[in-house]
Amino acid sequence: MSVPAIAIRKLVKRFGETAVLQDIDLEIPEGKVSCLIGPSGSGKSTLLRCLAFLEEPTSGMITINGEALGFFEDPTGRRERLPANQIRAVRTKTGMVFQQFNLWPHMTALGNVSEALKLVRKVPKAEAEERAMAQLRKVGLENRAGHYPSQLSGGQQQRVAIARALALEPKIMLFDEPTSALDPELTGEVLNVMRDLASEGMTMVVVTHEIGFAASVGQQISFLDHGRLLFSGPPAEIFAKPRHARLEQFLDTYLDRGASMLA
């Protein structure tokens, strides 16, 4: 078997005394869509943020395409922080999309998407903007290139944010509740972009409350509760016959809300 896109080994994250993630072991296969679901406060967003190295794990190890992220831990548990430039190098294999979009307000859509190409990748301006434009076209927003974030709807902002992440040609895309800040009417356009991306074979890790999206697009579903990974497997296994009491209870709340197509 090939190297997994992401391997998480014995990951622990504590904020002070509180253990937010406890002994997470998970492999995310390449080219698959992996969804992290669970109730609020279950640690799913923290886990994703650890994968982007926005949170530093308290212990355990994460590898991205076989390369250690942030820390190297040998089997005896001795841990060593890797140099900043190496952390940046491993990080560039992943792109991240945030719940609050986090577009830079003083730059146009095109500026947001081309900035890292120019600054980090040292691509000449004209070429960077050409490549940025291609990404905007991909998310259906080339006619909004000159708009500032404040002039775009939430759904459009999130699509620009996806284009911004894609511009750096990441191997893996991380999505942190990408539709949670959107009106229900606008979630569709973002989910469609994500579906397209999945069909192109992009490795994706998606923290989501959109159980419908997880069920239809997800190929690996992981369920977290109270900082523990309770279950991980293909959607058919999870949604068709949830054997875990806590997971069943969690899914019931969605079924109650009319997501009956999952049953």
Added chain:
Amino acid sequence: MTLKLFTLLLEAALSTLGISLVSIAIGFVIAMLLSAALLSGKSVYILPARLFISFFRGVPLLVQLLLIYTLLPVIGINVPGIVAAIIGLSLCTAAYQAENLRGGFASVPRGLIEAADVAGFTGAQTFARIRAPIAIRLTFPALVNEAIMILKSSSLVSVVGIIEITKMAQDLASSTYQPIPIFASAALIYFVINSAIALLGRYAERSLKGASA
């Protein structure tokens, strides 16, 4: 009050304007360095920056100017009065501008910095391209205010031998025995310059807003 006297005041205004604008610009650069130091998270940078800011905010500008003017020759640096004046004003405004900017930097949403982090920006790149431009936009009105304050405070540089508006007005008043028209003219010149700065500031603010609000 003759046209000749008014022309002399206008010539002195050039020196007020020149010294103030140069000081504001140098002060801004120092304020940015101070901000970077305060945001570095390293106490070797933070502590000197804090000390700098509290000193220059805590000591009257007049005393700072006199101190710089008398201290520099003692440590073997002989500079003309104008350089001492610019050093004094720059260091003083740097402290105030840094303090204004601190609020702006604190208001930059964390997520915007995280977006730069995940895109692989270095700390310096994030500062230059994300944090500083947003902080400047957020604090722009306060920065314009500070520019006006410095232009007015520049009347103090006469103590190091600079002839600017206020000093020229005093000299003219005592030699012509017409203090009221002369000081009124000086006030008018200050007022016109500062109104122009305020107006330019308003205009710049609006075009910055268009690009971000």
